[in-house]
Amino acid sequence: RSFYEQKILQKTFGRWKEWWTLCRERKLSLGAENHYRHFLCSLMLKAWRAYVCQQQGERNKYCVAESHAKKQKLLRTWQCWLIYVDVQRTKRGMQSVALAFRERSCLRVSWAVWRRQHYQKCTGHQMNILALQHWAQSLQFRAWLQWRELYLYSQNEKQKETRAVIHHRHWELRRCLGAWLGYLNLHRVKRRQNELAQELHRSRTLRRCFSDWRQLLECRRRIRAHQRDLEKQAARIALWRVFAHWKHYVVLCVEESQQCELAEEHYRHHLLVLQKFWNCWKYRL
Numbered sequence: 001r002s003f004y005e006q007k008i009l010q011k012t013f014g015r016w017k018e019w020w021t022l023c024r025e026r027k028l029s030l031g032a033e034n035h036y037r038h039f040l041c042s043l044m045l046k047a048w049r050a051y052v053c054q055q056q057g058e059r060n061k062y063c064v065a066e067s068h069a070k071k072q073k074l075l076r077t078w079q080c081w082l083i084y085v086d087v088q089r090t091k092r093g094m095q096s097v098a099l100a101f102r103e104r105s106c107l108r109v110s111w112a113v114w115r116r117q118h119y120q121k122c123t124g125h126q127m128n129i130l131a132l133q134h135w136a137q138s139l140q141f142r143a144w145l146q147w148r149e150l151y152l153y154s155q156n157e158k159q160k161e162t163r164a165v166i167h168h169r170h171w172e173l174r175r176c177l178g179a180w181l182g183y184l185n186l187h188r189v190k191r192r193q194n195e196l197a198q199e200l201h202r203s204r205t206l207r208r209c210f211s212d213w214r215q216l217l218e219c220r221r222r223i224r225a226h227q228r229d230l231e232k233q234a235a236r237i238a239l240w241r242v243f244a245h246w247k248h249y250v251v252l253c254v255e256e257s258q259q260c261e262l263a264e265e266h267y268r269h270h271l272l273v274l275q276k277f278w279n280c281w282k283y284r285l
Contacts, residue, residue, distance in 0.1 A: 032180075065144075076137060098111065098114070219238070
């Protein structure tokens with residue numbers, strides 16, 4: 001009865017130990033999932049901040065470019081207006097001189113011919129100046145359009161590069177997490193196989209001891225039937241053998257418990273080393 005109660009206690013302790021290990025692994029997996037979610041949220045926040053800063057920089061550059069273009073247009077308009085004022089002043093001076101000359105010479109025909117020619121020359125010169133100004137403005141506008149296209153193209157390329165880097169980091173993180181989960185599943189399967197092998201070994205040992213005890217009981221019955229005088233000596237021999245087998249079984253149980261403790265200590269050290277490497281890997285990442 002004491003041996004039966006000890007076996008029940010051993011089985012209960014094994015079931016409780018298995019339940020405690022499963023709860024601990026479940027807590028570790030939940031902690032890993034929470035850490036992975038927080039890490040993804042931090043990555044998304046960093047990417048969003050970089051994108052907002054980049055958009056603000058682009059807006060500032062675009063405002064600077066627009067203000068520069070407006071200043072250039074205002075400068076060109078001011079220069080054209082100054083040229084027009086100078087031309088008008090020159091024309092007025094020439095007209096006053098021509099009027100004085102006409103009044104002095106009274107050569108109306110010659111004055112009319114000269115004034116017509118002079119007006120044609122001034123008109124042609126002014127048209128040439130306006131054409132040159134229009135050509136310069138069109139060249140500057142084309143150059144500004146080309147610069148804007150190149151700037152937008154470079155910004156798009158930078159965005160593509162940043163997205164590719166973020167995608168590569170996500171892929172590497174998923175691959176590492178998948179490998180770690182596969183290792184945990186393999187470790188669980190191996191531990192379950194070892195527990196089943198230990199349980200099978202214990203059941204075989206119990207069956208062998210029970211068969212030996214039954215054989216000894218049959219021998220005792222035969223000895224009682226044939227030799228009544230040697231009953232006490234046979235009983236002592238049988239009891240000594242049972243005690244030896246029980247002692248050997250107790251030694252085996254002690255060795256198995258020591259091996260289990262060593263295995264638990266080795267697994268605990270292995271988890272500590274694995275946690276250390278996991279922290280180093282997260283720090284490097």
